[in-house]
Amino acid sequence: MRSSVIVFPGSNCDRDIAVALEKMEFKNQMVWHKETKLPKTDLIVLPGGFSYGDYLRSGAIAGKSLIIDEVIKAANGGCLVLGICNGFQILTETGLLKGTLLRNKELKFINKDVQIKVMNNKTKFSNKYKKDEVLKINIAHNEGNFFTNDYHLNQLNKENLIAFKYCDEKGTTNDFSNPNGSMENIAGIYNAKKNILGMMPHPERMVDKLISNTDGSNLFKSILN
């Protein structure tokens, strides 16, 4: 399985995701944002970080970079696309995913391990997880407060496009287990074809027991499955 990690000025989780992908035996390549062609790839990753220093809006400038046209073309052709944290913000700015990420409700940058629940385990990204499985995954963001219109929210629910929701250890989703004010505790969503996943939590930080846990491993194993 071949993967490509797109690198923007200000990306800072690009190496982490590359290490995670290689650990999972992906053949990974790093792709600089000024490239106009993508290498042959089965998975494109937009990594976390602060592309362009979050100027204008998080992900807005990266969303107009040269390589993005190729990413959009590949995504529309069915290629798997994973956007993590800033990558999720970039996906919403390109329009590949609807909705947007607002400033966290309490106006604070949040860096901590939180619980999220697998809402749909029948996708290319989640088939190795159990439905409603609770994972402990790190979040580190200032703009993770998912917001969208009623029509889209309805579609997300009806078509089972919510990937993960913030919850507590028991899997309960409520205001107390919502770290950033996201609508319906949403931590990650799919597009209608479910080949694009955007999520605020960082699965690439959870693939090694030595530094955290391995709750993120099954996301990558699902893709390989």
Add this chain to the structure above:
Amino acid sequence: MKYSITVTLKKDVLDPQGKVVQDTLKNIGLNLKNIRQGKYFEIEVNEKDQAIAEKNIDEMCKKLLVNLIIEDYKINKL
């Protein structure tokens, strides 16, 4: 020609920064009904035709400067 663009969050989008500024103004004894924080741009263009210039500015707003899901904008000629 020169234009200004004011970008504000839509009415039903929570504006936590505006809320904090509002609370602080009240705390220091300055009363107000409501405040919304936004962004401001000044853009200078070479285009001489006003209609074309405004169309171009509008395109800039729609394509990059404004996130239409959560923000409204106003263009003014300076």
